């Protein structure tokens with residue numbers, strides 16, 4: 001079938017399945033099966049082999065562990081105390097506790113390589129607290145959706161590992177290259193929250209009354225456990241005790257310890273947290289399985305490759321090429337998991353990128369930024385799925401709340417295109433030979 | 434029949450949760466082994482080289498168990514997400530048709546994948562497929578667990594389809610109605 | 619009729635194996651006048667490395683590339699080219715390959731697979747954060763193990779076998795979870811090993827190979843002309859690949875040196891220690907591979 005007909009047809013099949021009310025994972029599988037119908041390879045065995053390969057993954061084991069950690073902490077008093085400890089210090093910063101979402105995701109991103117785990121863990125702790133305190137739900141969910149994507153940009157990062165392996169770039173360098181753009185994105189998000197809260201003063205909850213410095217210090221004790229947790233998890237990596245994937249289990253153990261310390265660890269709370277984690281990670285893993293099916297089907301149909309080749313055939317200047325690629329990734333990223341888009345198109349895109357004289361480390365960071373966007377664009381966006389499960393709002397509503405952050409990411413792309421040093425300076429300086 | 438089914442779903446979910454617990458335990462065992470080795474070295478003794486063999490592969494297989502055995506129970510708690518925008522605003526008659534269609538399509542697809550998961554496991558058994566790492570693990574075992582999880586999932590969809598056709602409300606629709614942001618009251 | 623083969627391969631486009639395969643695919647397309655084309659899906663973009671062999675066996679993809687020793691748990695013959703210090707030069711590796719090829723082909727045929735060609739990686743050397751002068755220097759050192767064979771090498775050397783997944787290697791070295799590993803100059807250069815370690819010992823422990831396999835049924839479905847084209851292109855790819863591998867060894871060893879890694883010519887003492895380890899492991903391999911395995915070793919040594 002003609003590509004210009006086939007590609008939109010697949011999009012329609014996916015949208016119709018979703019609109020009907022089919023579960024996202026099953027809708028992806030349905031769409032994959034439909035696409036495989038037009039390919040000579042046998043559908044059932046191909047899709048099942050792929051699901052097996054995608055589901056049995058060491059890297060993925062960190063996801064349920066982190067989600068479990070979030071569930072345990074959510075059932076302890078930790079998040080309550082953390083907010084109580086932070087609140088007096090943040091009362092003069094416009095946007096106040098909204099920033100906890102962003103900074104929390106930024107810090108957690110230094111432990112987790114995936115955006116879904118970052119969103120799920122921070123969201124589980126922060127969202128109920130923010131809503132209890134009267135913060136605007138739309139911005140609370142939007143900031144979470146947006147800053148959850150930092151999990152990919154701030155090292156460690158699953159997508160940078162995939163890109164590094166496919167392009168034979170140093171993963172260590174890619175990781176270091178992600179640090180400054182990650183910090184920049186954090187600041188941009190915070191800037192937006194500040195601006196929003198200054199404009200929408202009426203939507204902000206009453207500030208806590210000013211309290212004397214000494215009392216503030218005492219309240220700050222509430223932050224100690226969370227600091228202990230962060231230091232413990234990150235420390236286990238840098239002390240050489242745990243691989244980044246393993247650090248997640250360390251996080252579970254420390255959270256259980258904290259929950260016991262607070263006296264909130266009971267048989268019931270343990271079981272609830274474990275089952276909550278089992279279900280949420282099952283939901284995400286099954287969507288990942290569906291996404292993997294769609295990815296292999298796309299590999300056989302060759303649609304992403306042909307589209308990328310079509311961009312290549314236009315012989316664009318470097319800036320025009322980047323603009324075209326950004327658009328291409330955004331459109332494809334709506335329907336496919338962002339990492340799949342990278343995997344499916346690297347072979348075709350990389351020669352163009354090299355011909356345009358772009359630095360491959362820089363391009364990796366650029367790619368992460370565009371892949372991050374795909375996490376919050378409907379209908380297929382993993383941060384949206386996590387937040388739908390958490391809030392009950394549907395993915396299109398959440399995508400609407402995340403829209404400002406999507407636009408900020410486009411701004412971030414423009415910034416690293418204008419100032420490539422943001423990504424290249426740190427690795428060149430730190431690793432000089 | 435209902436009590437049996439309920440127990441099957443709960444049992445599968447318990448096994449899935451156990452897989453998560455075992456992953457955490459194995460990883461922590463490895464981390465503690467490193468701590469022990471580091472301590473020994475620090476005290477001037479020789480490191481034992483404590484190793485949980487094939488940790489990465491075994492954890493990957495356990496993750497398959499955790500992900501697939503929980504499918505049915507995840508559905509019944511309405512944690513498998515979907516876009517219910519259209520279906521929840523549709524008039525009652527149409528909603529019923531849509532919900533039935535969802536269940537029929539879901540059953541067909543999951544039944545189809547269950548079948549191929551069984552074949553995958555059988556094939557691995559026949560060809561004695563083994564994992565690559567230090568401990569050679571027959572792949573048919575974790576693959577059979579994947580197939581089992583899918584089959585229980587298919588049964589739970591069939592269960593809800595029968596409920597739907599006999600005029601009742603499917604489990605996940607009931608669960609959907611009681612959803613909000615947990616802990617935010 | 620026009621046939622299009624989808625071909626999954628594990629490594630990226632800049633890898634010399636992938637580049638060699640790309641040329642093979644081009645040759646086939648040209649010589650058949652486009653009646654048989656091969657679409658390469660590199661870097662595991664269609665099927666991931668662990669799934670590629672089975673995908674080809676089941677005909678999900680008619681042709682694919684796989685690291686032979688990935689299958690060593692299935693049958694000892696697949697682990698032969700990774701027995702340390704058995705064949706330590708390109709000439710020996712070629713001799714070993716020629717001696718093992720009939721058995722390799724037989725084992726693959728039992729699975730409905732046909733071997734088209736195999737190309738070695740550069741010889742395996744030891745990477746460490748210090749110079750290793752003898753086996754004593756490896757005592758208590760955390761040594762990367764990723765399968766039974768590497769675990770045994772570490773144990774026989776008195777080192778501490780440590781499991782580290784490939785993407786985790788830089789972090790594991792930087793944080794001290796691992797101190798040494800054995801791999802090729804290619805992998806060392808591609809991961810920019812100088813970012814996290816200092817010494818490369820050119821021990822030439824073994825030359826692992828990648829093989830390109832085709833589903834027998836898919837191959838038999840080709841016309842006689844097409845079959846001949848594929849076999850001819852495969853033979854050429856094999857010759858070209860072995861030469862490319864030699865060039866790769868020289869290139870990548872130079873890249874390592876240029877970037878500040880000390881390339882060590884291993885001491886006689888170290889090699890003596892490794893020779894003993896090698897002898898032990900060859901005997902064990904023979905014991906596990908039975909008569910047909912012993913026959914391969916005999917054929918290689920004569």
Ligand code: NA
Nearest residue numbers: 109112151156
């Ligand atoms: Na991260």
Ligand code: NA
Nearest residue numbers: 333374377380
């Ligand atoms: Na998206």
